Amino acid sequence: MRNGENLSYFYFPSADTDDYGTGSNWYFVPDDAGRKYRNYQLLLHFLSVPRINWLSNPKTAMPAVIFVNVWQLIPWVCIITMAGLKSLPQDALEAARVDGAKNHHIFFSIVLPMISPLLMIVFMLRFVDAF
Numbered sequence: 001m002r003n004g005e006n007l008s009y010f011y012f013p014s015a016d017t018d019d020y021g022t023g024s025n026w027y028f029v030p031d032d033a034g035r036k037y038r039n040y041q042l043l044l045h046f047l048s049v050p051r052i053n054w055l056s057n058p059k060t061a062m063p064a065v066i067f068v069n070v071w072q073l074i075p076w077v078c079i080i081t082m083a084g085l086k087s088l089p090q091d092a093l094e095a096a097r098v099d100g101a102k103n104h105h106i107f108f109s110i111v112l113p114m115i116s117p118l119l120m121i122v123f124m125l126r127f128v129d130a131f
Contacts, residue, residue: 073129077122084118085111 054064088111096106 069130073126077126080118080122081115084115088114 054060092110092114093106096110101109
């Protein structure tokens with residue numbers, strides 16, 4: 001395995017989960033769903049999370065849904081962004097380093113403008129998927 005490329009899948013456990021599987025799994029995590037799902041409640045109790053009906057309370061329902069949505073779709077954003085970063089031409093980065101540019105100048109003057117079309121596509125995909 002070169003540079004951990006094959007291990008990157010294990011960093012993103014939610015990338016392979018469909019919407020129904022994620023929704024039904026996360027439905028039982030925050031709420032008291034009975035003895036069948038007691039392990040989730042024990043884990044939350046161990047982490048000192050108070051027993052709240054997250055999806056029934058109007059103040060906590062939206063943050064809970066947003067958290068699950070972000071958890072499920074952040075891997076796709078990371079994979080697309082990593083692919084864009086790996087595809088950057090090294091010549092421009094090396095030339096900037098030879099010229100004495102600092103890392104933040106390289107990022108804001110070279111890297112960010114080169115991947116901005118990719119970031120716009122990622123933003124549009126996430127925006128469309130949110131609605």
